[in-house]
Amino acid sequence: MKDKWAHITATVFYVGHLKPAPGTWGSLVALPMAWAIYMIGGFWLFALAIPAAYIKGYYATVWMTAGKDNHDPSEIVIDEVVGQWIALLPVIYGIQMMGVTPQTLWPGWVAAFVLFRWFDITKPGFVGWADRKDNATGVMLDDVIAGVFAAIGVAALASIYHQVMM
Template structure:
């Protein structure tokens, strides 16, 4: 992706979200990173203590902080590595982090690894988002955005699959941000946010599923809707192309 495309995308994001909102994004991400550093520091300390004396008093001290450190780490991941702490539209910013996860799966260079990554993402989201609900004592907390992150690669699954079965190769990450395709990538992202917010049937109904399933499956179904729209648009394009 050239400098022109990067500048254009950054300008579009700046227009969409505004300077003040990006400032809040930075503050929220910084706060999340600080909590992550604190949590990992506690985990490291507890591991060091575990390797030392087995004095009962030390063991008692390990039990409490260790649980807190694990809970902080779970929250940090479930809250999109800090992006979910942004006070305005955390799901939207969490979905931006999902583009990074999408690019990482493409960088693996294997279609089957991409599919496995999507499946593992769903399982991880169910587990971690469910745990975050218990920690926060809240159903589907707005700050928990891991479900949005793991849904982004699923949004592109139809497009990726079409290219793979047509060419035999998994497209590279930069393909989706090239001058020819970046607008479609933005459209996929926007479509996901629209379906995730509007929650057409059965997206909304899936939220009644227990625990992390209710948090995760609605985003997966929203991603399915995105694929249907993208494939329908592609079919219309092909039909018009042949007609012309």
């Protein structure tokens, strides 16, 4: 039972088995999940979902990789969901503060997705450092850091946009 739970969690309901580029599929499925969480409980539920998913994902990754040589199999995409959600934090916050529908800030959703994928794929600096850790912490942490970098980028782009357009 624990193995099945870990597999469903780590692959985000089997999305991690989609080819090609399971990480991109994992990031993509994170978008409607984020929208749904926000619609159910607003910014604070979304913000609380991130550490909850991290913890659940960490343990699922530990169980999925136990006794295996590959510490980061491509089908594990819960880390992409967590990182993508972090990248979306400024967008979800903006939606809440402005009192608009999630669709209104669609450029922020796109920017969060593109920036997160770029940082996750290229693995600059601390992202690469975390990725080189040969354990579940590394699997999860590189995407957390990529998500933080992407969130900073999203906030910077929003600031530039609002200064130019306002």
